[in-house]
Amino acid sequence: MTDKRYRILVVSNISGMGGGGIPVFNQHITEALAKDHDVTLFTADPDTQPHQGARMVSTPPVPEGAEGRAWIQFQSTIDPRAHGLPDPQERPFDLIVGHSRFSGPAAAELRERWYPDAKVAHFLHTSPERLAEVKYAHDPAHAQAKAARDSRIEREVMDRADVVVGVGPLLTVEAERLSSTGQHVPDSHQLIPGVKIEELVERGPHAGRFNLLVMGRTDDSLKGVDDALRAVKFLNDRGVDVHLTVRGADPETLDKSLKAAERIAGKGNFTIKPFTKDDNELKNDIINADAVIMPSKHEGFGLVATEAAGHGVPVLVNQESGAAQFLGDKGRIAPEIGQPCIVPEPKNPDRRFMSWAKAIGELKADLPQRRENAKQLREALKAYSWDHAAEALVEASMQATSRPRQTEGGHAQERRSATVQGPHGQLVRSGGTSQPENAAAPGPRSAMARAARLTSPGVRPPDGQSQGPRPAEPRPGPAAQRFQLPQSRSGTGRGPGR
Template identity: 55%
Template sequence: MPDEQRQRILVLCDESGMGLGGVPVFNEQISMALAARGHDVTLLTVKQVQGGHEGVTLRTVQPAPENIEGRHWLEQQVTTQHPTAFGLPDPREQSFDLIIGHSRFSGPAAVAIRDTWYTEARVTHFLHTSPERLPGFKYPNNPARAAEKAARDSSIEQVIMNRADVVVGVGPLLTEEARKLASTNPQVPTSHELVPGTAIEPLVQRAQQQNGPLQLLALGRADDALKGFEDAAQAVKLLNDRGVAVHLTIRGVPDAKVPDLQQRFSQLGGGNVTVLSFSTERDAIRNDIRRADAVIMPSKHEGFGLVATEALGHGVPVLVNEDSGAARFLQDANRIAPELGIPCVVPEPADPSLRVAKWATAVHQMKEQLPERIAQASQLREILKSYSWEHAATSLVQASVTAPAPATGASAAQQAHATVQGPEGTVLLSGSPPGIPPTQRGTATTVTLTVNQTIQVTQQMTQSTQASQPTGPHPQPPIAKAAALTSRGRRGTATTAQGTGSNHQGSASQARPQIPQPPKPQGPSH
């Protein structure tokens, strides 16, 4: 582990692994990458992990009652049960250096377990979706519901960010969102732009292109309107009606819904769409990608879009929606040559009724330029070798360990530290204040941070033992604990939580002031 010190890392996620959604897949990959870098990684979940997660120590809380969401139960458990009940170390004997939470799904639990038990640890908080924008896409015909959910979810993220030491955006788009949300808090932590890793697979070898249909592949939930598959199917029909042979395969349908969705997409696509059931088999997905001429991601909005980089890891051409983190990454001239990245991005029309036509045009161009696009995808695959999951893990640890204390005061948003992930996991200082979109900030300064630049401790923790183990028969609403915490259990202050025997090298953050609790969620939050 050159230039890295072994860190004790606790990752919290309500569930983790292939086939459970974007956040669980991301969590598995980054956890394994951290372990592969030599760090001591423990993962605490609600649902039992099924396979994978090589090198990661797995722990679970008590099973959640049927009427309680996993993320709420996780927060309740880590604040009312002693960590040893889950197989975690006794805080009086050993702490963690870093605790990682994922958005509102496990972020509240991450800050809660740090403030209650492992008070010397730093908290790194991931933002995986845009809480302000996503509801508008999910509920386009119900503005009131969209506005209520946006306000609620944004408040949850802001409360967590006010308690975190570092906020991490998954890709450029979400980093912009994270900086914007964090900038409204009394204390603004360091922000870091992380690039999700790409697994580099054997390069797809193709014979000379024949006159058959262009084979497109889309991966994701076909019953989720946000994914834009209906627009893609209609674009396929439009092209075939014009004599341009194109076929679309959609992988991502629950078994019970396959017949109905096959019928619907066959109608939308003029019989040129095949719907396949969801698969948790990695080899099945790899084979789908390798058989495709191109992989498309027609989502109306996507925080990042791991599908795009996964396909490029095989050297398979992609088309992605403009309103996505993957598009921002591919259009970043500091990372990727414009002639390689820009052709992958489908512009988002101001008039949604023109979306089908835009995608039809992009797919037609892909078919006409396929040999050139394949060559470009091969070059993109070479570039992405510098953005593996292990590179992402390296940048994550370095950015977290070297982060200074959160900025405070009237100009906190302008003074807050901001970094971005460069090639090979380097950490570069961002050249502009939070809130500036990555496409406008200019080239990041070429200052590489190392773990040896850890911040000096400004205060020493006053250790004391906890009088009694907390109890609570009923789970509290989301972030109730996180929002209510003031200086309790926080390093640099007198604490009622159990002290640790760790001499952590990170900066000692000041006690974080209480901020208002967000509205109580009503019903499912998905």
Template identity: 55%
Template sequence: MPDEQRQKILVLCDESGMGKGGVPVFNQQISVALAAQGHDVTLLTVKPVESEHDGVTLRTTAPLPDHVEGRDWLKQQCATRNPAELGLPDPRQQQFDLIIGHSRFSGPAAVAMRDAWYPEARVAHFLHTSPERLPQVKYADNPAKAAEKGSEHSGIERVVMARVDLVVGVGPLLTDEAKRLAAKNERVPSAHELVPGTRIEPLVQRNPQQQEGPLQLLALGRAGDPLKGFEDAARAVKLLNDQGVAVHLTVRGAPEHLVPGLQQQLSDLSGGHVTLRPFSDKPDAIANDIRNADAVVMPSKHEGFGLVATEALGHGVPVLVNEESGAARFLKDANRVPAELSASSVVPEPANPAHRVKAWAAAIHQLKEQLPQRVEQAGRLREFLKSYSWENAATALAEAASTAPVPGTGPTAAQQARATVQGPQGTVVQTSQSATQSPGSPAQGPQSPLAKAAALTSRGRSGTGGAAQGGGSGTQGPAQQRSAPAARPQVPQPPKPQGGGPSR
């Protein structure tokens, strides 16, 4: 990378790495990808990093006191500790070009660090979950608590968004949510849609036409968390086996000490057709789970994106994902993914939650009957997703952050804000700002409960809206040219997958 394009980037996250949850895994991947692209990346965490972060300079705060949340401690350290005490550059001698924060977990720390020490830096704020919809699903039996949590979390997000230069949604669903939240402020930043990277692994070779034994399904995530929907999947597996359709589900995701109790619960629900395995921070263990599965399922009741889906497709393994997820929105975006390859991967969310088990049982049964075709489609999706690597995501993020115009203020700020999406190979494509589209505009993508509840549609995603003009605040990033408005790229047709991968 030429020196003039190299950015000095500070990433803030309370913890980072495999086996620690979705945000830490995402943080590791995007930090390493930014470094791989040639940027000078420093990661500041509260808990020491245990996994490899190639090319990233690692720093930690002072030890976390007892009974203090990591996110609160990170903000306090960023606002009050001299950066030199944290192993960061002296602000009088060297500034950061970009500071990255993750939702309410480290977004407040990112703006505190910028305001206190590095005023010339731009701030990019990632949104990883819907702060209002998530509590509605999580506390479905307690509407008052859901409303309280939704108000609290969305309030934090809006306060941070009013002070940043760019909001970044992880996938299309959360980008629309970020725009909606940011548009409620007087000062509205630009928005960028990032597609989590797919790491392409050797293609799993199999002969599904000669399969013996039960259909082997895999689910990855926190067992015992009702949000993940594993109980529904277990009930669906029991329903199918009771009907003579042999299916087995393996769930990877529980602390060692909780495995026996959770295993019993899932066994009771499934009629003994579920195996629970403990969490693992070993990438090889997860990859082996995926390679040995006929399909990976993501039955979450709500998922901001769902890295599980693209991780499985990187191996050429078929997936089933819930409609109310960013992964589903991405796969069903006909401007990006050929519809004939992805439509069958999305499980519709029934209007009546009581019908959810039957919906998943039907989708699993159909997958079993169509397994040869679904394996072929997954292999072609794997080829297509090579254009959406973590390195591509990092390239587009760096460009979007360095070229975002100064956030506008006042009643027309939302209309002036620029919106971009990540195209193939890390291209940055400008679109219209969907948060301010008038009612009745045509929408793309499925109308999930989230879209209906929070107006999270894809309106305006194929247009070419005008960007607010003007330079950035403080020191400009290395990419000085504003991205010209452009139409969404045409969907390339992926080639047939080639052989040569490992056999099962």
């Protein structure tokens, strides 16, 4: 733990509510950093809302047709005083923070051109390989090309960073893998996104419909909304009274989303709500739900899950997510509390909705115990606030060696330092790997890369080559013995809409 007040420049092309997961994450971590340090936020959006405690600086507006990430990188090559950033001669920053390929290149550029005394912390928010593989499963050639391109950008920035920061355990292992092949091997740090502990949601005995909430874009196949709708249809057809609310539709295409959902789930089994920036509306959605589910096919972490858990509302998360690895790490969360929250990923993707239907049915059947588990999880998460995350991030970054170690003979040496954010912001040295206790043994490629059939440089192996072991599936929760999914009437196991 450090008592020193550092000067920090956070670089994020957009920041705040309404721009997606990374902008929301950036606002939380920026405001937490600003409580104990002098923080400047540099964005490409002059209309960014104030971030408490931070000084706001922006590029000129992004030209029409240009991407914010490219614009802020270009603007980083211009004398920073033109934007209102401090004179480089004053040596004004100790640390510069960038986010993945979106603002990481700009952060590295600012350090190398203007602020050479500062250290660079580079966040990894998604796996460039696995994300492309899942999101563009219908177009493997495009997925492979995008994975290779995005991986290259991440590796190039990591080669210029002092420390790579994975958002949660899944992405920390991925960040270590991606950064291990460059000319320089940076330190690594595992950050746990902060949880805001809200007033506990208390409810009496359950009666009536079982209300589920999904928070995510309805037009993004990655979020698994279709699987959730199929699961709800399947359960209702078999007498299990379940209703799904989906928050995240594009207001301009809301009618289209409603019709598409009705074709999958039937009438009366769901509600589609438009995307909102209103924090109170989102809180009300969580408070009114019996459970919040995250059926994404892949999720680097999944802030939705921990946000709901901060209210004491039961959650279900997909196995392939940082949230699942966090909840399944018995060193952090008691197995009887975290393990039932994890929904196994089936070998056959056509049966995903069946896994979710089973998990939802188990939760409903064991609701009193799962509510008690949710209360205990909320208590455990008090040790993982945004302030804790910021404290450990600064300590890990400022302890990083100023110039990462160069590889010898083209092979990466062992990483100099790997740290993990423990409870209450404690910085734990992990002995060269940030894998959690329940992670599979490390190999030449990460579990995500194996699942994506991508090699370390982002290239598919020849057909027939071993892809490595599948991740271990979580143990069933305590209701597993009491709730059994009825067989499909057709006997095929396929649900509606297939």
